Amino acid sequence: MDCCLSYNRPAVLNSLPSTVKPVKASSFTSSSNFTFNLRLFRPLGCLVRTSNRRALIVEASAEASRSQCDYSGLNTPLQPKSPAGKFLSSVLLNDRGYFHVAVAEQLEQLVADSHEALTRMNLSLGSDEACLHRRIAGLREHECQTAVEDVMYMLIFYKFSEIRVHLVPRLSQCIYNGRLEIWPSKDWELESIHSLEVLEMIREHLTTVVGWRANSNVTDNWATTQIQRLQLCRIYAASILYGYFLKSAALRHYLELSLDEVNYDLGISTDSHSPCSELWSYGSKNIVFGQTSRIRTTSLGQLSYSQEYNREKLKGYVMGFDPETLQMCAKPKSKVAVNLIEKHSCALFADEKMGLLETGEVISTSLASLKRLVLEAIAFGSFLWDTEEYVNSVCKLAEN
Structure with missing residues (x-):
């Protein structure tokens, strides 16, 4: 039984990347050899209104201008x-x-x-x-x-x-005199849901998209920085997709490692007629990704080439993805998930009264608040993956 079978309006995330593309100079990149290209983010139709007027930025001290969301x-x-x-x-x-x-x-x-x-x-x-x-x-x-x-x-x-x-509620509720500050930051809580390997990749993402550095001091983290609201919206939406991608990739990595360990512990070779032998003969990557893999095994009692390769960290594992696998992990599986990303991003960054976003509007904020928003977006993407899996098991969702 299909629930939410179709959408009458065009693809909802034209402003979001539908795939993960190779590194280009025009993209914000990470050392993992993949990127979410910000130039793919066309203006969100539900948010954007072109305006030639300059945004007025009112400078104020952090204490005086900090608003409580x-x-x-x-x-x-x-x-x-x-x-x-x-x-x-x-x-x-x-x-x-x-x-x-x-x-x-x-x-x-x-x-x-x-x-x-x-x-x-x-x-x-x-x-x-x-x-x-x-x-x-x-x-x-x-x-x-x-x-x-x-x-x-x-x-x-x-x-x-x-x-x-x-x-975080609508940003318009957290901006005072043109300055955005989100307090309390809740960074530890938002990081606690991820493994150490995932956290390593998240920190690289933070450095790439907002310039956050792990060794920066408190003064640097709370110093005033400026960013266009539309650009921040793009970063937030891309970070949701990144969180979704990391959850999918990490689970695939874990599954592949588990399959390798089960075969090794059982002493299964390619000559065996056990139920697992056919799976092993095609390779665990074929099972996980639906693709033919180049995996060769050695004699019993030795780790196979594939096992040695797959015991590497998640970052190295992801770097070995081909374009099809990258898209498989990064692209939301259902239209409902895609629609939810757009609606949440629109509601968060739109003006509460006018429902629009000035393309040239600039807000003053800090690296600490930018980090909070990115960590929330990544957690949102991870939770979205879990939620989509559960709901799809009860109510079949239309594929994206």
């Missing part, structure tokens, strides 16, 4: 619109222990309602009521799309709350 309640950039989303937000605030049960019930109900509408449409084919039931099924599909997005968003919010981190 409002983290009370469910003050997220996106607000649930569907009955399912509103119900889950209420459960989150009033009965957290019931939350996962409520999510499962809402997803099951969405599947049942959508299935009922499609069944009625199919039964009415050729009758005078066929047109009516077709319209009803279309409306149910649209409602299902909105509801599933809200459910996934609430699941992501719940994951943030488990590590005691609130999503």
